[in-house]
Amino acid sequence: MSRIGSWLVLSFRLHRWEALASVLGTALLAAAMAWFTWQLRTLAAAEPACLDPTTYVVACEQSPQAFYELASFAEGLSSVAWVAPFGMGLVLGVPLVSREIEQRTAGMAWALSRSRTSWLVRRVAFAALVLVSLLFVLAITSEMQAAAQMPTRHLDQDFAWYGRRGGLLVVRGLAALGVGVLAGALVGRVLPALLLAAFASVLIFTVISLGMDRWIEADAVVMATGDPEGGRYLGELVDYGELGRRGLSIEVIDEEDRLFARPEDVGHPERMIGWGRSLIVPGRLYPQIVLRESAVVGGAAVLLALAATFVVTRRRPG
């Protein structure tokens, strides 16, 4: 057996339970997505004109019902796809170091390996390989399901299912892996490290998400509330001042685009005329925003990996 093959086999034996759990979870989810994709495509192919929102066909009044019911049910899977990178990243990442310390094998391994950094790189490389392979499958199946579910939309320029499909799943998984490895190295016990990593993931990704929203505000446009055509709502404008500021609820303006409502008018809809306005990131910016967030999350993953290396090279083996 080649050296790489032998390393893969040994690594799998060391992490067989978390690797098998991840493979099984991915297989179930991907299979379910593939089945729904097939079903949705079959239904859509039967009456293609009925799913076109720009046209109205009298005969279609009942026929898309089955499609939309199935699509609604299938949409739940996209939520699982959103959670999967975090779950798999933590399950694969946390035990890498913490189990070695907890089961007292770290002393032997770190003494045999002259460099703890190279020891960690080998371990993380296997977990990353498994994670990227599995999330790649999910990224594709979720894209396929999204395309089947929204057949009339151009999903390459649409924020629909943002973060629940495509390459972001892979990058987010790698960052979660970094959180898991770092938490495991810090705590040195699997279960407490898993809890810490879960909490830290929520915190880190919330901060990243809020930061990304702030960043893309510069690219946002103001538009009347309605169909954003693949755009992503950032917020609705409420400030009774300049339009550029981000607010919390609907601003009301008059026909001449001047502010109509005053603070005292809020809660009295009869006094308000005009229409709401929202901050929208246009759908055409979807690839750019995904790339930007991938770079940020990928950078976070690298920083987390460096921090984990720093901890591993300095901590006691248990």
Next chain:
Amino acid sequence: MTAEQPVLETHDLAKRYGRRTWALTGIDLAIPQGGITALVGPNAAGKSTLIKTWVGFERPTRGGVTVAGIDPWKDRSGVLGLVGYVPQAPALYDGLSVNDHLDLAVHLRPDFDRPYARQRLEQLGIPGDQGAKSLSGGQQAQVALALALGTRARILLLDEPLASLDPLARREFLHVLTDAVRSDGATALLSSHIVTDVEQACDGLIVLGVGRILLHETVADALATHWMAADGAASSEGTAIGSFGGPGGERLTLLRSESSSAGPNLRQASLEEVVLGYLASGRALPGEAAA
């Protein structure tokens, strides 16, 4: 490096855990190249801490340590290239077989001598395809020793590998160790609190008590210069080291004398009595450990 040059050294080594607990206090040691030195002391004497500072797993609070002149904290990889280490209560990977452990060692350390380690294990009848989980404690210790020996390191640091072994397994372990050290000309430091087992295997003896060195000399010198006196016997024939209770309840005192012949009230001390005498002297001064 000449044979006289020490391979393991400490200079005023002190290690503190937390704010108050001193594991080691001002240790000065120089262990020469070649042979096996026993590091003996009770639980919590600081044996593991001392060994871990040499491996680079613990950072000294004060003073320093060197391995063949290299500071492990400054150049850990340099030291690990010279050292084979058997941790306390050797833990193997449950999911791996014996052969998997050897393969893993080759991946972690490309110069690992797998055939040599495999041969050592075959001599003991330990099958390569057996899972580590199903090995006895003695076999697990032998696998850990084979992993350390397979590094072909010139220095072996063994942290209480005998603690959980039955007498037969201990004897077998020591036989493999002495055989390897004698044939390879390596230097081994073996920590233990079981004196009788190391008496036959070791050339040097270090008694560590409450964080400080109580005795460091060759086993032969330790046996030649220590005598036991029963209660009330004159101690003018040597320096009293420490007293402890004998098996019959009598009070025994360890004396040190360079004289080659014993007085009428003295008998030659066994190695266990030498160690007990020094540990008793160490216990009489517990305040020094925290100084």
